[in-house]
Amino acid sequence: MRKTLLCTLAAAALLAACGKPKQEARMMTVQTATISEATFEPNIQAISVLESTTNVALRPETDGRVVRVLARDGQQVKAGQPILVLDNVQESAALDAARAQARTDKLNAERYEFLFKNGATSAKERDRYVTQAIASRDQARSSAADLGYKFVRSPIDGIVGDLDKVKLGDYVKTGQAITGIVNNSTLWTLMQIPATQAGDVAIGQSVKVVSQGNPPVQGKGSVVFISPYFGMSGNTSTPNTLMVKAEFPNLTGKLKTGQYVKSAIITGSKKSLAVPVQAVMMQAEQPFVYKLIPLSRALPKIKASATVPASTKKKLEKLPASTPVVVQTPVQLGPLQNNLYPVKSGLNQADVVAISNTSRLRSGMPVKVAPANTTSGSSSTKGAKD
Numbered sequence: 447m448r449k450t451l452l453c454t455l456a457a458a459a460l461l462a463a464c465g466k467p468k469q470e471a472r473m474m475t476v477q478t479a480t481i482s483e484a485t486f487e488p489n490i491q492a493i494s495v496l497e498s499t500t501n502v503a504l505r506p507e508t509d510g511r512v513v514r515v516l517a518r519d520g521q522q523v524k525a526g527q528p529i530l531v532l533d534n535v536q537e538s539a540a541l542d543a544a545r546a547q548a549r550t551d552k553l554n555a556e557r558y559e560f561l562f563k564n565g566a567t568s569a570k571e572r573d574r575y576v577t578q579a580i581a582s583r584d585q586a587r588s589s590a591a592d593l594g595y596k597f598v599r600s601p602i603d604g605i606v607g608d609l610d611k612v613k614l615g616d617y618v619k620t621g622q623a624i625t626g627i628v629n630n631s632t633l634w635t636l637m638q639i640p641a642t643q644a645g646d647v648a649i650g651q652s653v654k655v656v657s658q659g660n661p662p663v664q665g666k667g668s669v670v671f672i673s674p675y676f677g678m679s680g681n682t683s684t685p686n687t688l689m690v691k692a693e694f695p696n697l698t699g700k701l702k703t704g705q706y707v708k709s710a711i712i713t714g715s716k717k718s719l720a721v722p723v724q725a726v727m728m729q730a731e732q733p734f735v736y737k738l739i740p741l742s743r744a745l746p747k748i749k750a751s752a753t754v755p756a757s758t759k760k761k762l763e764k765l766p767a768s769t770p771v772v773v774q775t776p777v778q779l780g781p782l783q784n785n786l787y788p789v790k791s792g793l794n795q796a797d798v799v800a801i802s803n804t805s806r807l808r809s810g811m812p813v814k815v816a817p818a819n820t821t822s823g824s825s826s827t828k829g830a831k832d
């Protein structure tokens with residue numbers, strides 16, 4: 447008896463499976479997303495160049511022949527650290543002589559001060575030796591400065607640039623550019639903003655930068671300077687643009703002076719309904735999406751349509767009323783951000799749209815919705831909105 451009951455149940459299940467409409471089995475499966483709010487940040491974008499806030503050219507303050515090179519390309523140095531040493535034999539000898547003379551004159555001044563206090567010499571004689579000691583002291587300081595100029599030092603903490611231009615034995619001149627010292631810990635991004643967008647920029651606005659490499663390096667800072675004039679022909683800036691400077695910390699240390707990046711000045715923040723980029727199609731420059739609605743809502747219009755074949759209407763009438771149907775829906779969208787479009791019109795909160803197989807869909811087509819765990823990157827739903 448038990449065996450007969452099991453066989454009967456199995457046969458019933460098999461018949462039920464075979465009885466499912468073949469059309470449902472052939473329905474296209476789509477992944478979906480539910481329309482909800484997202485935060486959008488209107489921004490002004492530009493390709494801009496980076497510049498270190500601390501970047502100097504290393505130049506000697508006197509002429510001389512290079513006798514020592516104390517640093518190498520790419521070396522991290524401290525402010526005041528010597529990079530090159532120039533021939534300084536004469537300056538060293540002059541300093542030694544000046545210091546010796548200063549010591550002698552100082553002793554004489556002290557001796558005559560003692561004699562004056564004991565009435566053994568006049569104030570005039572005492573003052574003469576004191577004055578001579580002061581002059582000798584100042585001469586020693588001057589000689590020390592002359593010798594110091596023979597040591598070309600880094601004026602800032604930073605990294606030494608290319609030193610190949612100067613080698614041992616080379617003769618360098620005052621003011622000659624030897625190399626650069628750059629500190630990339632804090633950078634500027636120098637942006638040329640079109641005149642039409644200049645009114646949207648303000649001091650303190652957030653600025654995001656992204657490098658053009660792979661993987662991209664990101665940074666975030668704020669606007670610190672807006673040029674008081676627009677660029678004109680003959681200037682380094684592009685005509686009819688406004689130079690805007692933003693400063694940001696180079697936290698990763700991977701961004702460098704002279705590097706070009708994508709910059710975006712964030713001019714505001716607002717919430718808006720959002721639709722994923724995967725859902726949007728274009729037709730004659732008009733964006734549209736395929737919105738899912740239950741067959742019960744779509745069928746009256748389909749039956750009233752003169753363009754839908756009667757056979758198609760009969761097939762749809764046989765489907766369950768809750769079957770999702772896609773409807774081509776025109777939309778008005780804002781600029782794309784983070785793979786989302788802000789919706790200006792055409793969709794409402796909680797509407798459901800298709801985000802897969804969109805190129806194969808047609809308005810009025812019944813579909814099957816993929817389970818939520820098969821989608822990636824977008825929220826999904828198991829049915830159309832009632």
